[in-house]
Amino acid sequence: QQQVKQSPQSLIVQKGGIPIINCAYENTAFDYFPWYQQFPGKGPALLIAIRPDVSEKKEGRFTISFNKSAKQFSLHIMDSQPGDSATYFCAAAGTGANNLFFGTGTRLTVIP
Amino acid sequence: GAVVSQHPSRVICKSGTSVKIECRSLDFQATTMFWYRQFPKKSLMLMATSNEGSKATYEQGVEKDKFLINHASLTLSTLTVTSAHPEDSSFYICSASSGRQIYFGNGTRLTVT
Numbered sequence: 001q002q003q004v005k006q007s008p009q010s011l012i013v014q015k016g017g018i019p020i021i022n023c024a025y026e027n028t029a030f031d032y033f034p035w036y037q038q039f040p041g042k043g044p045a046l047l048i049a050i051r052p053d054v055s056e057k058k059e060g061r062f063t064i065s066f067n068k069s070a071k072q073f074s075l076h077i078m079d080s081q082p083g084d085s086a087t088y089f090c091a092a093a094g095t096g097a098n099n100l101f102f103g104t105g106t107r108l109t110v111i112p
Numbered sequence: 113g114a115v116v117s118q119h120p121s122r123v124i125c126k127s128g129t130s131v132k133i134e135c136r137s138l139d140f141q142a143t144t145m146f147w148y149r150q151f152p153k154k155s156l157m158l159m160a161t162s163n164e165g166s167k168a169t170y171e172q173g174v175e176k177d178k179f180l181i182n183h184a185s186l187t188l189s190t191l192t193v194t195s196a197h198p199e200d201s202s203f204y205i206c207s208a209s210s211g212r213q214i215y216f217g218n219g220t221r222l223t224v225t
Contacts, residue, residue, distance in 0.1 A: 032212050043118070043205045043216035044156070089155060098144055098209040102155045 003027060004092050006103025013080055014111050021106045022074045023090035030092040034100070035064065035075050038087045047088075048075075080110045115139055116208050118217025125196055125224055133191045133220045135206030141186035142208035147179070150203045150219070162189040196224040 006023045013019045023033075031052055036044035050057045050064045050073065057064045061078040077084055087107050091100040115138040125131050135145055143164050148156040160181050161169040168181035178200075180192040189208075193200055205219040 034214065036216070041219070041221070043116075043207075043218045046213060046215060049213070093212070093214075098212070098214055099146060099158060099161055100207075100214060104155045105153075107153070 002104065003101035004090060004103040006090050006106060008106060009104070010107040010109070012109045012111060015081060017080050017110070019077050019080055019084075019108055019110075020074055021088055021090070021108075022072065023092075023103050024070075024072045025092050025101075026071065027092070027094065028071070029094040030101075031095045032093040033064070033066065033073050034091050034093075035062070036089045036091065038089065038105075044089060077108075080108075082110045082112050084108060085110050116206065116215045116217040118206050118220055120220060121218060122221045123223070125222070127197055127224055128195055130192055130194045131196055131222060133193075133204055133206070133222075135189045135191070135208070135217050137187045137208040137210075137215075140208075140210045142189075142210065143186060144209055145183060145189040146207045146209075146214075147181060147189075147191050148205045148207065150205060152203075156205060159191075193222065196222070198224045200224050 004025050011019050034049035035047045037047050038044040048059045048062045050066050052068045063076040066073045087105045089105050090103040117136045119134045145162040147159045150156050159174045162181045162183040164183045170176045183189040201224045207216045
């Protein structure tokens with residue numbers, strides 16, 4: 001059973017565009033929602049994370065929007081660059097827990 | 113950010129042999145480390161949770177006798193794939209937690225011939 005659902009599976013945008021990746025969850029015990037970026041042959045790198053007490057968090061060109069009532073959260077990448085081409089995973093963890101439940105990943109391609 | 117070092121990055125072994133993968137937290141102590149397996153173009157699948165000084169907790173369907181996990185210190189966990197077979201070929205990734213933030217190693221590509 002997929003605890004965190006992620007879409008789309010793949011995404012292609014032009015340089016400068018704003019790709020948006022969406023995730024949804026069911027378990028209301030989740031209280032930590034990180035996003036990871038993974039390049040081929042490398043481990044995932046933590047990009048940005050949010051807790052359910054805020055609706056938005058911004059770090060550089062990356063923004064997480066969080067809708068607690070809808071149990072959805074999304075990643076927006078502003079002014080996307082070809083170097084942002086990677087696979088992005090959303091994840092969730094429960095209160096006091098550190099084992100992450102991952103989404104299925106989104107392969108982003110930014111065309112120059 | 114925190115650094116998790118995983119070694120080796122690539123290993124090729126013959127069927128029937130055992131392979132050990134190390135995961136170290138370089139600048140923080142990790143009471144809990146996690147081991148994942150990732151198939152090509154797929155998400156990460158949690159295999160087990162490694163707790164310092166105690167037995168690992170394995171996810172359903174993961175053979176504990178095949179994937180031996182040892183967490184001997186607060187900075188080191190090891191995964192040993194015993195009697196490896198070609199179907200064990202995969203990308204194995206460890207992670208360690210520092211507070212609520214979780215950091216990943218760079219993974220180990222295991223190929224069993």
